[in-house]
Amino acid sequence: MKASDIREAFRLAERDDIISFAGGFPASETFPLDEVGAVAEKVAREMGATSLQYGPTEGLYELRVMVAQRLKAQGIPCRPEEVLLTNGSQQALDLVAKLFLDPGDGVIVEKPGYIGGISAFGNYEAEYWGIPLDGEGLRTDLLAERLARAKGTGNGLRQAIPKLCYVVPNFQNPTGVTLSEDRRRHLVDLAREHGFLIIEDNPYGEIRFEGTPRLHIKAYDRDGYVLYLGSFSKIAFPGLRVGYVVGPEELVRKLAIAKQGTDLCSTSFGQKLIVECERQGLLDAHLKAIIQVYRRKRDLMISALKTYFPEEVRWTYPEGGFFVWVTLPQWMDAKAMLPRAISEIKVAYVSGGAFFTDGTGKNTIRLAYSQATDEDIVEGVKRLGGFLRREIARGLKESAELRQSEMAAVAQESRS
Numbered sequence: 001m002k003a004s005d006i007r008e009a010f011r012l013a014e015r016d017d018i019i020s021f022a023g024g025f026p027a028s029e030t031f032p033l034d035e036v037g038a039v040a041e042k043v044a045r046e047m048g049a050t051s052l053q054y055g056p057t058e059g060l061y062e063l064r065v066m067v068a069q070r071l072k073a074q075g076i077p078c079r080p081e082e083v084l085l086t087n088g089s090q091q092a093l094d095l096v097a098k099l100f101l102d103p104g105d106g107v108i109v110e111k112p113g114y115i116g117g118i119s120a121f122g123n124y125e126a127e128y129w130g131i132p133l134d135g136e137g138l139r140t141d142l143l144a145e146r147l148a149r150a151k152g153t154g155n156g157l158r159q160a161i162p163k164l165c166y167v168v169p170n171f172q173n174p175t176g177v178t179l180s181e182d183r184r185r186h187l188v189d190l191a192r193e194h195g196f197l198i199i200e201d202n203p204y205g206e207i208r209f210e211g212t213p214r215l216h217i218k219a220y221d222r223d224g225y226v227l228y229l230g231s232f233s234k235i236a237f238p239g240l241r242v243g244y245v246v247g248p249e250e251l252v253r254k255l256a257i258a259k260q261g262t263d264l265c266s267t268s269f270g271q272k273l274i275v276e277c278e279r280q281g282l283l284d285a286h287l288k289a290i291i292q293v294y295r296r297k298r299d300l301m302i303s304a305l306k307t308y309f310p311e312e313v314r315w316t317y318p319e320g321g322f323f324v325w326v327t328l329p330q331w332m333d334a335k336a337m338l339p340r341a342i343s344e345i346k347v348a349y350v351s352g353g354a355f356f357t358d359g360t361g362k363n364t365i366r367l368a369y370s371q372a373t374d375e376d377i378v379e380g381v382k383r384l385g386g387f388l389r390r391e392i393a394r395g396l397k398e399s400a401e402l403r404q405s406e407m408a409a410v411a412q413e414s415r416s
């Protein structure tokens with residue numbers, strides 16, 4: 001196990017003098033504290049002691065029913081018995097890894113991919129199959145080629161085909177890109193053909209600013225090849241730690257056994273709070289409100305990037321979610337630059353290399369616009385743009401000097 005660069009970056013976000021684009025946190029100022037406070041009081045009063053008692057490992061039945069209904073409305077046929085409530089979807093990732101992985105088992109991950117998922121699998125000694133992304137998400141054509149090459153090459157000790165394929169299909173963390181419909185269908189076909197399980201992790205899907213929502217990968221799945229992970233962290237409140245995993249009942253039962261060894265059950269109070277917020281229409285109202293807020297922040301960030309960033313730099317345009325992904329010239333090293341960015345311009349970001357499993361991606365940066373204030377988004381991008389211009393000029397000057405001294409050395413050598 002190793003420390004995550006992102007957790008380190010989160011510590012910076014707490015410093016008042018730093019403009020942080022590091023943590024993918026929801027904007028705290030959007031939390032409707034008065035309304036949630038009133039709901040919390042009602043839950044404690046009406047539910048009484050059970051709200052503070054242990055609950056069933058699978059989670060509060062009412063919330064499982066509610067999740068099943070929400071998913072049915074989104075095209076995933078689902079019964080409450082197929083839902084396991086977890087402490088955030090991060091716990092679901094850990095439980096899935098615990099249940100399925102033996103050391104050395106393969107897991108297909110996006111390159112770049114969500115670091116929390118990657119590390120959850122890494123903790124159980126998975127071998128990563130990093131498959132690149134482009135503007136339409138995971139390159140399923142490249143995955144198909146690699147699977148075709150691997151087919152039949154395993155032996156008694158090791159399967160050649162990975163057991164799991166982990167994808168964040170909507171407004172992906174870290175790139176903000178969304179998987180196309182064709183590739184969703186293709187991925188399910190590949191899972192069926194090669195016998196691996198898709199882990200569809202979708203905490204951002206409902207935070208869509210524009211365009212048509214895509215069908216969930218699970219909606220294409222008729223044979224139980226997809227486990228769907230959802231969360232109330234980004235659409236509601238991450239401090240409640242309420243997420244879920246949806247899959248065939250038999251698997252949910254096994255995941256529940258794995259969960260018993262971890263924490264017995266998730267928070268009774270938090271789950272009940274979510275149910276009650278939903279009943280009162282608070283969840284939908286909150287979602288509507290935050291979509292406006294994050295759309296405005298996305299727009300501010302994109303327009304500031306256009307104004308202040310040097311022309312050598314590229315970025316993605318997310319249709320939802322929290323993140324913009326920035327690609328610098330190939331020779332640049334975002335991790336090495338980060339301490340200078342913090343000390344010189346007081347701006348923090350996450351260096352993109354952390355999201356790659358193969359040591360590449362050094363010239364990339366993840367910027368989260370979700371938490372920074374409107375003013376800080378503009379000011380932070382302005383400072384970062386100036387900083388990058390100086391870094392690019394410095395790098396170019398250094399490489400010109402290096403070339404000159406190499407040429408001088410060659411000339412010297414040929415003279416002697």
Ligand SMILES: Cc1ncc(COP(=O)(O)O)c(C=O)c1O
Binds near residue numbers: 024087203231
């Ligand atoms: C893609 C993705 N999956 C899962 C999580 C974990 O969320 P939680 O455990 O709060 O539900 C996050 C949090 O940032 C995420 O970005």
